[in-house]
Amino acid sequence: MANKEDFKLHRKVVEQIPEYIPGKSIADVKKEYKLSDVIKLASNENILGAPKNVRQAIIDSLDNLHIYPDPASTTLREKLAQKLDVEVGNLIVGSGSDEIITMISHAFLHRNEEVIMPWPSFIRYLHNALIMEAETKFVNLRKDFKYDVDAILSAINYKTKFIYITSPNNPTGRIMTHDEIMLIIKNLPDGVVLIVDEAYREFVEDDEFPDMINIVKTHPDKNIILLRTFSKIYGLAGLRVGYAISRKPIINMLFRVKAPFNVNIVSQAAAYAALDDPDHVEKTRALMRKEKKYIYKRLLDNNINFVPSETNFILLDTGMDGEEVFNRLQESGIIVRDMRMYKLDTYIRITIGNREQNKKLLDNLFKILNQKTKENY
Ligand SMILES: Cc1ncc(COP(=O)(O)O)c(C=O)c1O
Structure with missing residues (x-):
């Protein structure tokens, strides 16, 4: 069998398409880190699920x-x-x-x-x-x-x-x-x-x-x-x-x-x-409004820079290596998105969840960032 380098069947342009690296699934993270409780705040999905x-x-x-x-x-x-x-x-x-x-x-x-x-x-x-x-x-x-x-x-x-x-x-x-x-x-x-x-x-x-x-x-x-x-x-x-x-x-x-x-x-x-359930849209909007306020306040209190968002996700600057933050959050059972693909190396993107999830994410994030600050003293 020809090795990978000899493979010439494809159009040249296909090689230029950056490989899509999907985030790990909840099941993958549970298995890899032997965790029973994992939350995914990575793909901007609706935290309330689908309309009933x-x-x-x-x-x-x-x-x-x-x-x-x-x-x-x-x-x-x-x-x-x-x-x-x-x-x-x-x-x-x-x-x-x-x-x-x-x-x-x-x-x-x-x-x-x-x-x-x-x-x-x-x-x-x-x-x-x-x-x-x-x-x-x-x-x-x-x-x-x-x-x-x-x-x-x-x-x-x-x-x-x-x-x-x-x-x-x-x-x-x-x-x-x-x-x-x-x-x-x-x-x-x-x-x-x-x-x-x-x-x-x-x-x-x-x-x-x-x-x-x-x-x-x-x-x-x-x-x-x-x-x-x-x-x-x-x-x-x-x-x-x-x-x-x-x-x-x-x-x-x-x-x-x-x-x-x-x-x-x-x-x-x-x-x-x-389309028959406009209440679901309104409920989601209201939840996002409330949770955004909570997250913004906690980020501001902890001097974390973020981009004010009109969506259900927030881009924030961790001030340290975003990939490291991403990995350490994952170890704690929280999946977010790192921004290496965009060369925003200190940033992560978080999907807004419910209060319990947001609190868990922020508590863990600040713990990671505080540890890093201490290491640097
Ligand atoms: C800006 C933007 N456009 C389009 C899409 C694709 O959405 P869909 O699930 O409809 O293919 C996404 C999905 O993340 C997105 O972020």
Whole structure:
């Protein structure tokens, strides 16, 4: 058998795709550290789980497992259209918004065209650009992790095809304001697609957050695609449902590249049911508001710098090696996310949990940081 170095079957570009290193699962950490109690605050999932009515909707859908799902997710799109006040033709549903990023890349991105993306931001934009043999231009966020709109506009040239804006951004939790996005749209060249990823939009409290659907409606001459998901506030990450909103010619092209039966019957039924429970969204928002206050206060009391967040996660600067903090938290049964991938070496990202989980996380974090301070004396 040929060794790894001799293996030449693949496209060269595949080697450039950074290996995705998923965090350890609760089961892995329990086994490795012989712990009975492990909490995961790493992937920005909804700590309250899925809405209650989703369970029954899933059970009901089980009668139809032998039938292919509706390829266009029509019933779900009709419900979304009603809720969002758009037409069904303005919507497409994907297996997570992640799949829609791939569809958009397949449908519109030519080889050697340029993709502008903020840095740090969601790494999947880069992966998809690489697969399409397009170039990626990273535009650094400012020191306070806010968007640098001038730098984004300066990055546009004749090769630009996509501009990704993640608002709120992952891993920072910060938004792009209405005025900032309008400045980009005003200067958006005809052949450029603006992709606004709003995976965490339902958590936002800031009044300056734009009403992107209204902006899309009132700018029919601009190529804007909004990405949304059921993975975060709706608590359905495990079922993989996301959607895009855009003008009809764009949605029609996405349908052409879409895998025929991309969203399974169970997931379509669950997402439909989740829309019937607005209380779950409100309850989650209220919990996040309360817990953010608690976490901020404790971080401030302990002189830990953090990025104010409009999401269900917080990026914080531990002031020491973030990987070490990550490992030591894991040893104590708490899984968070280190930020090595973004070269934010002293940072970790924590998902906001319930009070008990947040307290456990912060107690352990401060213990680790205090020990380190003593070691350094
Ligand atoms: C900014 C952002 N966009 C998109 C996604 C993908 O979400 P989905 O589960 O809908 O594929 C994530 C997931 O973490 C995300 O953080």
